[in-house]
Amino acid sequence: MSGLDDVIAAETALSEVDGINGRLVICGHRLDALAGRTAYEGVLALLFADLCRGDEGAIGQKLSQARGRAFAELAYLDDALLDLSVTEGLRALMARLPDGEDSAVALLLTAAPAVFVPALIRRKAGLDAVAPQSGLSHAADMLAMLTGATPSPASISALDTYLVTVSDHGLNASTFAARVVASTRAGYTSAVLAALGALKGPLHGGAPGPVLDMLDAVGQPDLAQVWLSTALARGDRLMGFGHRIYRVRDPRADALKAALHRLGAAGGMNADRLALAEAVEREALSLLHRAKPDRRLETNVEFFTALLLEALGFPREAFTGVFAAGRVGGWIAHAHEQVDKGRLIRPQSLYVGPKAA
Ligand code: ACO
Numbered sequence: 001m002s003g004l005d006d007v008i009a010a011e012t013a014l015s016e017v018d019g020i021n022g023r024l025v026i027c028g029h030r031l032d033a034l035a036g037r038t039a040y041e042g043v044l045a046l047l048f049a050d051l052c053r054g055d056e057g058a059i060g061q062k063l064s065q066a067r068g069r070a071f072a073e074l075a076y077l078d079d080a081l082l083d084l085s086v087t088e089g090l091r092a093l094m095a096r097l098p099d100g101e102d103s104a105v106a107l108l109l110t111a112a113p114a115v116f117v118p119a120l121i122r123r124k125a126g127l128d129a130v131a132p133q134s135g136l137s138h139a140a141d142m143l144a145m146l147t148g149a150t151p152s153p154a155s156i157s158a159l160d161t162y163l164v165t166v167s168d169h170g171l172n173a174s175t176f177a178a179r180v181v182a183s184t185r186a187g188y189t190s191a192v193l194a195a196l197g198a199l200k201g202p203l204h205g206g207a208p209g210p211v212l213d214m215l216d217a218v219g220q221p222d223l224a225q226v227w228l229s230t231a232l233a234r235g236d237r238l239m240g241f242g243h244r245i246y247r248v249r250d251p252r253a254d255a256l257k258a259a260l261h262r263l264g265a266a267g268g269m270n271a272d273r274l275a276l277a278e279a280v281e282r283e284a285l286s287l288l289h290r291a292k293p294d295r296r297l298e299t300n301v302e303f304f305t306a307l308l309l310e311a312l313g314f315p316r317e318a319f320t321g322v323f324a325a326g327r328v329g330g331w332i333a334h335a336h337e338q339v340d341k342g343r344l345i346r347p348q349s350l351y352v353g354p355k356a357a
Pocket of ligand 1: 003202203204205207236237238239241242243244245292297300301302
C-alpha cells in the first residue's frame with residue numbers, strides 16, 4: 001500500500017530535505033549554520049517571517065509573554081490528566097487553547113508545549129509546576145520550569161540546539177497532517193492537534209523513548225552485537241535507524257551528537273552511556289547494512305535525541321512532548337503557508353473493493 005513516497009503534495013519555502021546528500025535547509029540556511037549557533041527564537045524569526053513581524057528579540061519577548069498565558073491554562077490540569085501519558089496530557093491541554101489563524105494564536109501555541117511538558121512531568125512526580133520567568137530565553141525557561149533551578153549555559157545551548165534541529169523537516173507525517181487540517185481553514189490549534197496525534201506514533205516522534213529502552217536492554221557495549229542481531233532476527237525494527245527520505249546519515253543526528261559532546265560530563269552527559277550508545281550505533285549500522293544493502297538504513301534524529309534529552313533531565317516518557325516543543329514552530333509555519341498560499345487538500349483514492357451488484 002502506498003506511503004506516498006516521492007509524491008509532491010505541497011510547495012514550501014520553509015525547509016528542504018535532501019535525502020541523497022544528507023542536507024537539511026531551513027528558510028535558506030543549512031542546518032549546520034543554525035544548530036548550535038542560533039537560539040530557538042532565531043529559527044522562529046525565520047519560520048514565522050510571514051506570520052509575526054519582528055526579529056529574534058521581538059519574537060522572544062512575545063513568546064515570553066505567551067508562556068505566561070500558557071501557564072495560566074495549568075489551572076485546568078486536573079488529576080485525571082495525570083493518568084495520561086505526557087504526550088496525551090499535552091494534547092488535552094493544547095486542545096483547550098482557542099483556535100484561530102492569527103499571530104497571537106500562533107505564539108500561544110508555540111509557547112504552550114514548553115510550559116505544559118515540564119508542568120506535566122513535575123505534577124506526575126508529585127511536584128508543583130514552576131512558573132515561567134520573564135527575561136529568560138525559551139530554552140532556558142523550559143529547563144527552569146523542569147528543574148526549578150537556574151539552568152547552566154551549556155544545558156540551555158544543548159536544548160536550543162535540539163529545538164532548532166527539529167524545528168522543521170519538510171512534509172513529514174505530522175507536518176502533512178497539520179497542512180491537511182489547516183487547508184480546511186479549521187485554525188492553527190486544530191492543525192497542531194492533528195500534528196501532535198501523528199507525532200505520537202513510534203514510526204515518527206515516539207521513537208526516542210524506545211531508543212533508551214534498547215540501550216538499557218543491551219546493557220554494555222560488548223553485548224550490543226548479540227542483542228541487536230537477536231532483535232533483527234525476531235523481525236524487530238531498531239529504533240533510531242532508518243528514514244523514509246534519507247539514504248545517507250540524517251544530518252540532524254550529527255547536529256545532536258555534536259551537541260552531546262559539547263554538553264560533556266559537566267552538563268550531565270554520562271561517558272559510559274555515550275560509549276554504550278556509540279557501540280550500539282556501530283553494531284546496528286553494520287547489521288542493517290548487511291541485512292538491507294539496497295535500502296541504506298542509517299542513524300536518524302531520534303537516536304541522539306534520546307541521549308541528549310536524557311542528559312538534560314527529561315524523563316523518557318516525555319521525549320515526544322519535547323519534540324513537539326521544537327516542531328510546533330514548523331507545524332504553525334506550514335499551517336500558515338497552507339492558508340496563505342494553498343488550497344483545500346483533497347486527494348483521490350483508488351477503489352479496489354467489490355463491484356456493486
Ligand atoms: N530496523 C530494522 N529494519 C528496518 C528499519 C529499522 N529501523 N527501518 C526500516 N527497516 C526495514 C523494513 O523492515 C523494511 O524491510 P522489508 O523490505 O524486508 O519489509 C525495509 O527496511 C524498508 O522499510 P520501510 O518500511 O519501507 O521504511 P519506511 O520508509 O516506511 O520507514 C521508518 C521509515 C518508519 C523511519 C523506519 O525506518 C523505522 O521504522 N525506523 C525505526 C523507528 C524510528 O526510528 N522512527 C523515527 C524516525 S525519524 C522521525 O520521524 C523524526
